[in-house]
Amino acid sequence: MSKVSFSRAVPVLTYERVVEQIERAIVSGEITPGQHLPSERELMVQFSVSRPTVREALRVLQSLGLIASKPGSRSGPEVLSMSSEPLGRSFAIMARIASLSLTELVQFRIVLESSACQLAAVLRNEEQLKKMQNAVQRMEAEVANGSDSFNRADLDFHASIWEASHNDLLRVCGQAVSGSILNLMNERMERSADTAGAMRDSVERDRAIYSAIASGDSVAAGDTARSAISRYFAEYLDEEGIRGLKALAPELT
Amino acid sequence: MSKVSFSRAVPVLTYERVVEQIERAIVSGEITPGQHLPSERELMVQFSVSRPTVREALRVLQSLGLIASKPGSRSGPEVLSMSSEPLGRSFAIMARIASLSLTELVQFRIVLESSACQLAAVLRNEEQLKKMQNAVQRMEAEVANGSDSFNRADLDFHASIWEASHNDLLRVCGQAVSGSILNLMNERMERSADTAGAMRDSVERDRAIYSAIASGDSVAAGDTARSAISRYFAEYLDEEGIRGLKALAPELT
DNA sequence: CAAGTAAACTGGTCGGACCAGTTAGTTGCT
DNA sequence: AGCAACTAACTGGTCCGACCAGTTTACTTG
Numbered sequence: 001m002s003k004v005s006f007s008r009a010v011p012v013l014t015y016e017r018v019v020e021q022i023e024r025a026i027v028s029g030e031i032t033p034g035q036h037l038p039s040e041r042e043l044m045v046q047f048s049v050s051r052p053t054v055r056e057a058l059r060v061l062q063s064l065g066l067i068a069s070k071p072g073s074r075s076g077p078e079v080l081s082m083s084s085e086p087l088g089r090s091f092a093i094m095a096r097i098a099s100l101s102l103t104e105l106v107q108f109r110i111v112l113e114s115s116a117c118q119l120a121a122v123l124r125n126e127e128q129l130k131k132m133q134n135a136v137q138r139m140e141a142e143v144a145n146g147s148d149s150f151n152r153a154d155l156d157f158h159a160s161i162w163e164a165s166h167n168d169l170l171r172v173c174g175q176a177v178s179g180s181i182l183n184l185m186n187e188r189m190e191r192s193a194d195t196a197g198a199m200r201d202s203v204e205r206d207r208a209i210y211s212a213i214a215s216g217d218s219v220a221a222g223d224t225a226r227s228a229i230s231r232y233f234a235e236y237l238d239e240e241g242i243r244g245l246k247a248l249a250p251e252l253t
Numbered sequence: 254m255s256k257v258s259f260s261r262a263v264p265v266l267t268y269e270r271v272v273e274q275i276e277r278a279i280v281s282g283e284i285t286p287g288q289h290l291p292s293e294r295e296l297m298v299q300f301s302v303s304r305p306t307v308r309e310a311l312r313v314l315q316s317l318g319l320i321a322s323k324p325g326s327r328s329g330p331e332v333l334s335m336s337s338e339p340l341g342r343s344f345a346i347m348a349r350i351a352s353l354s355l356t357e358l359v360q361f362r363i364v365l366e367s368s369a370c371q372l373a374a375v376l377r378n379e380e381q382l383k384k385m386q387n388a389v390q391r392m393e394a395e396v397a398n399g400s401d402s403f404n405r406a407d408l409d410f411h412a413s414i415w416e417a418s419h420n421d422l423l424r425v426c427g428q429a430v431s432g433s434i435l436n437l438m439n440e441r442m443e444r445s446a447d448t449a450g451a452m453r454d455s456v457e458r459d460r461a462i463y464s465a466i467a468s469g470d471s472v473a474a475g476d477t478a479r480s481a482i483s484r485y486f487a488e489y490l491d492e493e494g495i496r497g498l499k500a501l502a503p504e505l506t
Numbered sequence: 507c508a509a510g511t512a513a514a515c516t517g518g519t520c521g522g523a524c525c526a527g528t529t530a531g532t533t534g535c536t
Numbered sequence: 537a538g539c540a541a542c543t544a545a546c547t548g549g550t551c552c553g554a555c556c557a558g559t560t561t562a563c564t565t566g
Contacts, residue, residue: 014519015312027349039547050520052305055548059268059309060316064346071548072528082347090340093317096280097335100422107372108422115364115501122500123493166497169353169361173426218500240376244419247375247471248368267550292516303551308517324517325559 018047018057026066026079033081037067042076084172088179095180102188103241105181106233110248112174113161114225120164121213121221131160132210139206143199150199157206164213185236205232223251271300271310279319279332286334290320295329337425341432348433355441356494358434359486363501365427366414367478373417374466374474384413385463392459396452403452410459417466438489458485476504 025031038046043054058077061067065086069077094100120128135157142150158178162171205228212221226249234242246252278284291299296307311330314320318339322330347353373381388410395403411431415424458481465474479502487495499505 023346027346033350041547052308052521053519055305056309056312056518058548059312063313063316064342066346066350069548070528071526073547074529074545076547082350082352087340087343087347089317090343093276093280093319094335094340094422094425097286097319099335104420104422107368107420108426111364111368111423115360118500119360119497122496166493167357167360169347169357169430170364172347173361177422219503240419243375244372247371250472294516305552306550309549311517322517323559324557326516327514327560329516 014049015053015056015060018043018049018054019060021047022057022061023064023066026061031079033079035079036073036075037077037079039076082168084176087172088176091173091176092180092183095177095184101241102181102184102233103237103244105177105184106229106237106241107244107248109174109177109181110226110229110233110245112170112177113158113229114222114249116161116165116167116170116174117209117213117225118218118222119167119170120161121216121218123166124164124213128160128164129214132157132164132213135160136203136206136210139199139203143196143203147199154202154206157210161209161213223249227252267302268306268309268313271296271302271307272313274300275310275314276317276319279314284332286332288332289326289328290330290332292329335421337429340425341429344426344429345433345436348430348437354494355434355437355486356490356497358430358437359482359490359494360497360501362427362430362434363479363482363486363498365423365430366411366482367475367502369414369418369420369423369427370462370466370478371471371475372420372423373414374469374471376419377417377466381413381417382467385410385417385466388413389456389459389463392452392456396449396456400452407455407459410463414462414466476502480505 022037031037037043040051040054040058043058044051047054058067058069062069062077063086065083066080067077068080095105135153138153139150139157142153159175162174165171208224209221209228212224230245230249230252234245237245275290284290290296293304293307293311296311297304300307311320311322315322315330316339318336319333320330321333348358388406391406392403392410395406412428415427418424461477462474462481465477468474483498483502483505487498490498
């Protein structure tokens with residue numbers, strides 16, 4: 001009684017097979033970032049397909065963030081190293097199209113960012129700690145100078161946390177979802193933030209997170225970050241969202 | 254002293270502008286999933302570009318998971334509803350190309366899966382609970398019947414947890430990273446699992462997680478999942494990975 | 507009126523062509 | 537001989553026109 005499981009008999013498109021072959025060559029390390037693919041005209045003879053087909057395949061690979069084409073370049077399309085851009089784009093699309101609720105986004109961010117703080121508390125080095133401290137101080141100084149430079153300092157602070165977590169996956173996803181939340185909130189409501197009071201609250205929260213990370217207490221860092229973010233977003237969530245939040249951050253009660 | 258900030262003067266590619274316009278129309282809800290775009294020949298007159306240009310744009314949108322083209326369809330490319338596939342693809346690519354370490358992947362999975370368990374403990378309904386129980390029982394029954402059907406039951410169990418978390422973002426990312434871990438481990442080492450003993454351990458772990466979720470205790474559910482996954486992967490991680498794990502799962506000590 | 511067929515579409519692929527930009531090799535000048 | 541300017545070759549971006557195989561629609565025919 002051998003269980004045979006047939007797979008969908010999908011028609012094979014020519015350009016897809018070109019994509020497959022090149023993608024395999026890249027992810028397998030056969031071609032490494034920085035190297036160059038053959039030119040389109042060279043590829044069309046190697047694959048025995050027409051140039052439009054080659055170009056459609058290259059466009060797909062480009063939208064996956066795997067390669068970049070530059071006209072005039074004598075050396076053909078360049079193989080890129082990782083970039084968070086296509087992932088961020090997917091996140092943004094999902095957030096907007098996929099009926100992804102603000103609740104889900106906020107929960108996701110809480111999970112990622114508090115975990116990053118836990119990791120950072122243990123893995124951060126002096127240089128990264130210095131960056132965080134510097135960013136917090138700049139936030140403090142910029143409270144009076146309008147929201148633009150303040151927000152930049154705020155972003156720098158969070159970026160240094162991601163960096164200190166030593167986990168690129170956390171960083172990329174966290175930053176992507178943070179951006180999506182900003183977009184979603186910007187279009188849903190007037191940003192009630194940007195007032196001096198809200199800025200001072202932000203500084204206080206970030207300072208608390210910084211202290212916990214600096215002390216090396218991962219539990220405290222996680223708890224502080226969790227409750228800070230939770231409290232910040234709680235007012236925007238519905239009842240079920242609040243219940244979920246309490247499950248993620250029991251220390252809120 | 255007004256701060257002007259110039260943006261990169263990127264040359265505007267024709268097909269990119271077509272992508273932009275269609276993408277905007279889709280994410281803004283102007284065209285909803287299930288509806289159809291005009292045919293390629295119709296699009297080329299609307300955009301005043303040639304068909305190759307239209308096709309390159311459609312290929313990009315297709316690789317983003319936004320549309321699907323089917324030859325012969327009288328109604329043009331269909332606008333799709335969300336799918337996790339492009340996101341999963343991005344994850345897989347990042348995992349393999351981006352020098353993403355197993356440590357990072359495992360940390361990420363622990364964070365997502367334990368959080369899903371916390372949420373599921375509070376938000377799960379009876380039907381989802383039933384699914385989990387059913388899956389665990391099937392795992393138990395299939396221990397003797399080879400790894401194939403056992404793994405299927407295992408996957409079903411985790412899938413029902415994701416479902417019960419009521420957070421699609423967690424689910425998509427969690428499943429994507431789980432797949433990447435499997436791939437990475439499969440090619441790095443012989444799968445030492447699949448033995449009856451390893452299967453029984455899995456059953457025991459999943460049963461513990463199930464009990465915690467069923468009891469509605471989110472803290473216990475999170476702790477159980479965290480330590481279960483951590484213990485499972487600990488042997489594969491390096492020293493820094495272990496330190497990070499301890500930061501994420503203090504109850505391990 | 508029903509069944510079958512033919513015409514009018516669809517997307518997939520191909521070949522050839524032109525343009526603007528970059529680059530490398532060559533030429534010409536000092 | 538060394539260096540600068542120029543030219544020719546090649547790159548990707550865009551376009552045109554054409555053909556094929558498949559599906560859908562509408563018409564013709566029994």
